[in-house]
Amino acid sequence: MESPSVTSVVLLACGSFNPITNMHLRMFELARDHLEDTGQYKVVSGLISPVGDGYKKKGLIEASHRLEMARLATENSDWITVDSWESLQPEWVETVEVIRHYYEKLLETQQKCDETDTYEASSPQNRSDGPQLMLLCGADFLESFGVPNLWKQEDIDEIVGGYGLVCITRTGYDPHKFVHKSDVLWKHRRNIHLVHEWVTNDISATHMRRALRRGQSSGNLLPDAVVSYIQQIDLYSAESEQKNADVVLAPLQRNSGRPQAEAFTAAAAKTEV
Numbered sequence: 001m002e003s004p005s006v007t008s009v010v011l012l013a014c015g016s017f018n019p020i021t022n023m024h025l026r027m028f029e030l031a032r033d034h035l036e037d038t039g040q041y042k043v044v045s046g047l048i049s050p051v052g053d054g055y056k057k058k059g060l061i062e063a064s065h066r067l068e069m070a071r072l073a074t075e076n077s078d079w080i081t082v083d084s085w086e087s088l089q090p091e092w093v094e095t096v097e098v099i100r101h102y103y104e105k106l107l108e109t110q111q112k113c114d115e116t117d118t119y120e121a122s123s124p125q126n127r128s129d130g131p132q133l134m135l136l137c138g139a140d141f142l143e144s145f146g147v148p149n150l151w152k153q154e155d156i157d158e159i160v161g162g163y164g165l166v167c168i169t170r171t172g173y174d175p176h177k178f179v180h181k182s183d184v185l186w187k188h189r190r191n192i193h194l195v196h197e198w199v200t201n202d203i204s205a206t207h208m209r210r211a212l213r214r215g216q217s218s219g220n221l222l223p224d225a226v227v228s229y230i231q232q233i234d235l236y237s238a239e240s241e242q243k244n245a246d247v248v249l250a251p252l253q254r255n256s257g258r259p260q261a262e263a264f265t266a267a268a269a270k271t272e273v
């Protein structure tokens with residue numbers, strides 16, 4: 001029986017998953033180990049939510065394929081699952097809205113288990129004994145908070161302050177320094193769990209797509225079932241990488257208030273989680 005002081009946690013990873021890699025899956029394991037090692041948390045499940053086609057990122061293949069690859073990658077997991085809600089939306093959904101959606105579902109499930117409890121779905125910071133939803137990401141995702149017009153400041157404040165964030169370090173990024181430089185992240189630093197990945201691994205979806213379209217091996221970098229699916233359908237090519245090449249990323253369009261922008265930053269383009 002868990003101690004009353006131990007908080008149940010669901011880890012949510014949002015992103016392109018284009019394609020999903022072994023590093024995406026390892027992030028969940030690292031986050032669970034870190035949180036449970038504190039003695040304050042019990043990770044009960046992990047959830048992968050692929051972004052919809054409306055995100056308009058360069059090289060983003062159809063959501064149906066990314067969703068299926070994620071399902072194949074997690075089919076043997078007893079705690080990580082995939083949900084299609086975000087990927088099926090006709091337009092891009094802001095990450096904070098995705099988190100709210102899954103938090104609402106989490107509370108509904110909990111209420112069915114114990115209808116005597118009352119939760120405030122609109123105020124996650126007011127929960128007492130209910131489950132906690134935390135956003136799981138890599139250091140590149142975290143540093144995207146600093147890209148102009150990519151995020152609304154109030155959304156960052158709600159995501160980190162209201163729910164919490166688990167960030168896995170990555171070669172070439174310094175999340176500790178980034179948190180220190182950001183006023184909004186520093187304010188909520190106690191809700192940010194920075195997890196150091198001691199086994200250096202620079203697997204990225206961008207690198208994987210490059211290898212795949214060049215016919216190079218991706219063995220041990222992607223789940224075997226995902227490799228088979230990609231080869232069967234021949235998903236990645238020079239043509240697929242040019243998809244959305246002349247389209248501005250959806251959040252930059254929406255947050256800048258302009259239908260088109262001159263260019264978006266390299267930092268936004270390379271965010272992979």
